[in-house]
Amino acid sequence: MRDGAQREGINxxxxxxxxxxxxxxxxxxxxxxxxxxxxxxxxxxxxARVQKEVPFRHAQLVAF
Known part of the structure; x- marks a missing residue:
């Protein structure tokens, strides 16, 4: 998700x-x-919100 969000025109x-x-x-x-x-x-x-609002079953959220 991070790389896609860095593309020009994506906000x-x-x-x-x-x-x-x-x-x-x-x-x-x-x-x-x-x-x-x-x-x-x-x-x-x-x-702050993802930990409360998204009950991950498969994915692990990482900072990068």
Whole structure:
């Protein structure tokens, strides 16, 4: 997810990132690079919310 969000013209909201994280987990992805908490307010909010709002069954969320 992190690499896709860095592409020119892409501007994901926190809600977008939460939705993408859910879908990636549903697809069985093993690791999701969610960005870097503290790097910007959006990544900080994403990491705070994802732990509460996305019950991962397959994926492990990682910072990068």
């Amino acid at each position: 994901l909201t926190v809600a977008d990132k939460l939705t993408i994280a859910r879908h990636l987990d549903d697809f069985g992805v093993g690791f999701i690079e969610g960005g870097w908490p503290g790097a910007n307010p959006r990544d900080t909010e994403f990491f």
